[in-house]
Amino acid sequence: MGRETRAGSGSRAAGAAPAPQDAVVRDRRWAADLRAAVFCSVAVCCLVLLIDTANGTLTAARGALWAGLAALLQGVLHPPLVSVGPGWLAVRGVWGTRRVCTDLLTSVRHSDGVTPRLVLRDALGGRVEVDPKVFADNPVLWHRLETGARRARASGLLRCGAGVVERLADRMDGDAARAVFEASDMD
Numbered sequence: 256m257g258r259e260t261r262a263g264s265g266s267r268a269a270g271a272a273p274a275p276q277d278a279v280v281r282d283r284r285w286a287a288d289l290r291a292a293v294f295c296s297v298a299v300c301c302l303v304l305l306i307d308t309a310n311g312t313l314t315a316a317r318g319a320l321w322a323g324l325a326a327l328l329q330g331v332l333h334p335p336l337v338s339v340g341p342g343w344l345a346v347r348g349v350w351g352t353r354r355v356c357t358d359l360l361t362s363v364r365h366s367d368g369v370t371p372r373l374v375l376r377d378a379l380g381g382r383v384e385v386d387p388k389v390f391a392d393n394p395v396l397w398h399r400l401e402t403g404a405r406r407a408r409a410s411g412l413l414r415c416g417a418g419v420v421e422r423l424a425d426r427m428d429g430d431a432a433r434a435v436f437e438a439s440d441m442d
Contacts, residue, residue, distance in 0.1 A: 280395045281338040292332035300325030337389050339399040344375065346383045355381040357403020363416030365423070373423070375400075378412055387423060397427055 303321045307313040335348040345354040355377040362376040365387070372384045390397035404420045407413035413420075 277341050279338055279340045280393075280399065282336060282389050282393055282396065284389075284392050285334055285336050288334035292329060292334060295332055296325045296329035299328060335385075337385055337393075337396060339396050342403060344383060344385075344396075344400060344403070346385060353381065353383045355379075355383050357400055358406045358410075360404055360407040360413045361415065363404060363413065363419045365419045373419075390423070391427060394427070397423075 300321055303324075304313065304318065307317055307321070330349050333349045335346045338345050338347070339357075342358045343354055343356050345352055355375050356379060357375075357377075359378040360375060361378050362374070364374040366372045366374055366384075371387055373387050373390075374382065374384050376382045390400065401420060401424055404413060404417070408417050408420075
């Protein structure tokens with residue numbers, strides 16, 4: 256898989272060289288999202304235990320029940336880790352890792368709903384679902400996905416969803432330009 260780097264990690268000095276093309280790049284906001292999920296589940300568990308203790312109804316069985324519910328909440332809130340390497344994109348969640356070859360994409364769909372998802376399928380049968388916000392927060396991840404999708408389209412594999420990729424690219428470029436204008440007080 257090559258060397259592993261963290262895109263946008265705080266330890267990298269400003270102006271440092273970008274990650275090499277063969278490096279594995281991960282979602283830079285994942286750790287913060289994981290901390291928030293753990294905090295929420297621990298806070299709920301502590302709050303329920305405190306209320307149960309104040310009412311005098313806390314028993315070992317009830318404590319185990321509250322701990323189990325907090326663990327279940329953590330499983331629901333646990334953010335997936337998105338990582339991209341040369342020619343592949345992987346999403347690691349609570350129940351395992353799913354991977355697609357970006358150079359072999361056959362379908363890209365944008366599903367709307369409570370949480371919008373980008374659904375990617377490749378010629379090898381791989382399928383992943385990713386929150387488009389991950390790509391907005393991580394331009395290097397987006398660049399790698401877009402490059403792979405462009406290769407798949409040029410080879411004739413990507414027949415469904417090229418327009419989705421183009422719309423997302425336009426939105427990402429617009430968001431990036433807006434961020435530059437806001438940072439330079441030109442809005």
